[in-house]
Amino acid sequence: MKIKFLLMILILNFPYKIFSQVSTDAKSIFKMWLFLDKMNVYQRNPKTTIKDDSLFSLFENVTDFKLDTLQSKGFDRIGYQFYLLHLNNLKILKDLNEDEAQSLLIFTGKFDSVIIGLNSKTGKSYRLLGFNGNDFLSFLIDITENNSINNEGISQKKFFNEFKVEKLDFNCLNKALKDKNLDRRKYPCLIRYSDPIITH
Amino acid sequence: MIQNFANIDPENFAKVDNLTYKNKSGNEINVDVVVKGGITGEHMGGFTSLAVNSTTGNISGNSINITISANFGISSNVLAHEFGHSFTIASNPVGYKDAFSVGHNCQDPANRNSFISKTAVDWQERFDDLRKARK
DSSP states (O other): OOOHHHHHHHHHHHHHHHHHHHHOOOHHHHHHHHHHHHOOOOOOSOOHHHHHHHHHHHHHHHEOOOOOEEEESGGGGGEEEEEEEEGOEEEEESSSOHHHHHHHOBBSOOEEEEEEEEEETTTOEEEBSSSSSHHHHHHHHHHHOOOEETTTTOOHHHHHOEEEEEOOHHHHHHHHHHHHTTOOTOOGGGGTSSSSSOOO | HHHHHHHHHHHHHHHHHEEEEHHHHHHHOEEEEEEEOOOGGGGTTEEEOOOOOTTTTBGGGGGEOOOETTSSTOOOSSHHHHHHHHHHHHOOOOOOOOOOOTOOOOOSSSGSSTTHHHHHHHHHHHHHHHHHHHH
């Protein structure tokens, strides 16, 4: 009887517990993107390093940082937030040996900022500045196709006129990502943290 | 070009060939200076590139990369200049990153004794002097 009662409690609580935990943690999302975005680095005498969930778990445990929430206009009504991380302020919580350092550290040139947009309702996230890839076009499609304000859809024209986020230039991203040349000098919004320091 | 540099300035070549740097934990780490030919575009005859982790002071891949234009002859002083940059980088990778600004021009007299330029121009001039002395 006791066992049945316990089972009933577990069954009744199980879906509630899953759904009550549906939320999006910006820090975790950043760690996932940073890990995925990080390129493997050639090492002089490499030990076997596999980019897998074990390495991610280590990366997650040794890195810590504070995110800045960016000011935005228009997005609060459709559930988007924007976060900035300065990679030079990323803390490393343990001493790393050289192999770990090369596998886990984020190496930057002069530019060290990355920005992610997050939809707290859907859990979708978008890399919008500083990463090796940029998700602006899928971000734009999601906003214009899946959202409305006061039962009115959001056209691209409305988006570019009325939606703003500090430190992001949506017009630049839109032009840059549709330009077949992806010219980073012409479009500074395509700058990446991984762009090396270059002296001559 | 590398062999030519080694013949003319064996002392500085040995420094570059055995280059190490210290990260912020004080660990001494070997760093490779990798030279390749390629397109250098607006960077004139050559450029040196690297990425650094500012928190720990580690260099990406423990490697400093030099690209030299294929249009420059083997006796050019470009490699000496870029090796000089490598030596400065290894002396203080994070300091180098912090001191660097986009558009920095080593050949501008105003930058002659800056942290970024000094050793590079010193090595370039030393190479020129040693090369002349051999003729």
